[in-house]
Amino acid sequence: MAVFVAMCGVGIIVPFLPIYARDLGASGFMLGIIFSSFSLSRALVVPWVGGFSDRWGRKPFIIAGMAGYGVTSLLFMLANSSEALVFTRLLQGVFAAMVLPIAMALVADITPTGVEGRSFGMFNTFFLMGFGVGPVIGGAIYELAGLNANFLLMFGLGIAAAITVALTVREPAAELRSGGKRGFREMLLLTRDRGFLAILLARAGAAAGMSCFIAFMPLVATGHGLSTLGVGLCLTANVLVMTLLQRPFGWLADRLPRLPLSVIGLAMSGAMKILIPWGTDLASLMLLSMAEGIFAGLALPALTALAISQGKSLGTGMGLVTGSFTMALSVGVFLGPVSGGLAVDLTQVSGAALWLGGGAAVLCSLLLWLLYKPAPAVSPEVSAEELAPVERIP
Secondary structure, three states: OOHHHHHHHHHHHHHHHHHHHHOOOHHHHHHHHHHHHHHHHHHHHHHHHHHHHHHHHHHHHHHHHHHHHHHHHHHHOOOOOOOHHHHHHHHHHHHHHHHHHHHHHHHHHHHOOOHHHHHHHHHHHHHHHHHHHHHHHHHHHHHHEEEEHHHHHHHHHHHHHHHHHHHHHHOOHHHOOOOOOOHHHHHHOOOOHHHHHHHHHHHHHHHHHHHHHHHHHHHHHHOOOHHHHHHHHHHHHHHHHHHHHHHHHHHHHHOOOHHHHHHHHHHHHHHHHHHHHHHHOHHHHHHHHHHHHHHHHHHHHHHHHHHHHHHHHHHOOHHHHOOOOOOOOHHHHHHHHHHHHHHHHHHHOOOHHHHHHHHHHHEEEHHHHHHHHOOOOOOOOOOOOHHHHHHHHO
């Protein structure tokens, strides 16, 4: 629930940053830098934070990250240039490194082997639900009270999430955490495993496509005459479809081979992104956005479960595993908008970024299929006593 509140705050403002940056005179390339700066700082910090959380615990980092993310949102109100937006996004990336990967590690600590798909399908439901609800709230508030009201609400939600974690989350026993390894060197050692490297490449490709979708879909949609509320509806339809399917797709990932589910979902979500610029009105853009959400929703729990089970088989601390997984996300989110912005500047076509992002997702799905080496088999049978901690996560 705390992650839901935090992501709702993110969804309220992030989809409308392209419009805000454009009003400040940002070019397509600078728009990419604004989005990518967040992922750059997160990528630099997350290897250390993940390893430290294996040693010192998860809860303090999550609290600090959520509070810091909320406070830095106030800096958006003072930004009067593209450079100021880049600086603010860099700060937010530092605090974001303390939230998602550490929360994922906390879930992994108490997830029995064999039910990773179900567990992270449940986690992703709350994570995505927050981001799905946010754009509709943000679009409505933007039109009624202006963007500064969104920044203030984002601040309040970040602080509320930090307080929620401080009062309600119980830290698991220290023996459930392993490792304490940290930094880029240990992360590079993980990539020597071909299976884990394939997962990281797939995560980066999916993130590149996703970030191009979020960053440039508003420009494509407004170019077809949609209002900011219409943009919010399209993004919300995408994320809510993905959200509703996380539980059933997570259940599926525990009963069917995870590799084909990941590959098919990732490839088809990329194809839908390529088709989106050909949408002409609210109905067609919403349908394409929903189709993208279905296939992305199929890939996410299966790919996450692959990463967690692979990390367990390698005997690596979950903080470092989820930190590596999040770093791949950050690399994709960094490269996606920058290259997409360059494509827009060179072609003068806003949809070029979505073509590029969709192509990256399709390519990385192929690499996952060719490179992945399965982790050692685990027993599919799970007792009721083992499953009980997972069912208490919400």
